[in-house]
Amino acid sequence: MVLSADSHQLFHGYHKAGKVTPFKHLETAMPAPALTGPQYLREGLKLVLSPGLRLFVLLPLSINVVLFCGLIYLAVHQFELWVDTFMPTLPHWLSFLSYILWPLFVVLVLLMVFFTFTVVANIISAPFNGFLSEKVEAVVRGVDDSPDFSWAELVAMVPRTLAREARKLGYMLPRMLGLFILSFIPVANIIAAPLWLLFGVWMMAIQYIDYPADNHKLGWNEMLGWLKSKRWQSLSFGGIVYVALLIPVVNLLMMPAAVAGATLFWVRERGADALPVTQARG
Template structure:
């Protein structure tokens, strides 16, 4: 497979450096506030119910398997965090998608010195909302069949021991898709072309998605992970992905 896991992770590190730079802070604030509000609310609800979920899961097992609780607990933690992190990121990105697209646009303009055809006024930004929501819906519809398959595996005895890993890998791949889509959508790359480009650098894409996924599980870091990931994904687009989607056949059909 082409690419490098560490290279993908480094793009997020570069993204964190960018969000503090003058000229970009304004475009970071709104996604950041949206992210803080949603993550704080939903993570609070998740952890309030976590112990009950463990008890319900153990209730399915015979009493003589009670000793498995110490195994079930960490596996369930990974499982719940993977599902919750992607769910929360999906909701946050759905609401913040127009602003994330604008952030990706400004980052690309700073990196390349060339204008990106995007909204220049608040009214134009509002007009982008339906298009942004439609693109987010595409991601959800792509995710659902894969999540259903992972869910089925979760309930198959013996095989289900790998389900936490599957959920993490799926969440990581979707994080890569989620954030790399912003700069690629700004440049009229289709959803299919976007997935193809990420697949050409699968290890780099996976490394980026994994570190973003891990970041969403860390308190406080998860508040700033969204704008940093948008910036990192835009750097990834400019340096590699832009050349993996030929302009003449990857444009979105009008």
């Protein structure tokens, strides 16, 4: 894998006798400097575009594209049948509607794809993200620069990953409801907009940094406590991810890049310190 100078610094390992020794055993003696939020995302993007990890990005994206192509095909087929059935029942002078219905249908489909593609991509990629984070950490720590893909390993992670996603929703929805109510309270609603923004940035940090934390079996409350102990670093990373995910199309690549960047965050910000002693030494 060809890496930039910055990326070489991210690989926490050293070569000895032709073998790579994981850097995690040397962290105390040779602490790696932390990066800024934008740097974590940039290096994460470089990693997911590298040959060894590209498959873990292309697979969920391909599933999403195939799913939407199938849904669009079915929608076009059903709409065509509906038009063929409906138009003959109309008076002749309304036949011009056939030239209006199809453009309206195309616009509607495009709008639905625009607003739902990313949402569905997040749902589909959720099991892949934990898997991707695990493989990125293996690369970053110098354990394996080209991890193998395993369907069995991926499937085994699905129940735990989906349960963790449900826990995130349980954390997010009540707070969103509180902010929604605050938005309608006179005077108090002045602070609603900045609070919405701050909460969105915080949730981006939680959403993506939780993947490496969960891979290490760090409990939900412990993960939140660790993020709060690194509040400004977390908000810096969450802020750049929040902005990147607002860009249509680009956000499809930014999602896996954020997973990789969050994994770098976990390693470089010494996430192992948050683990139980026996687990951190493993």
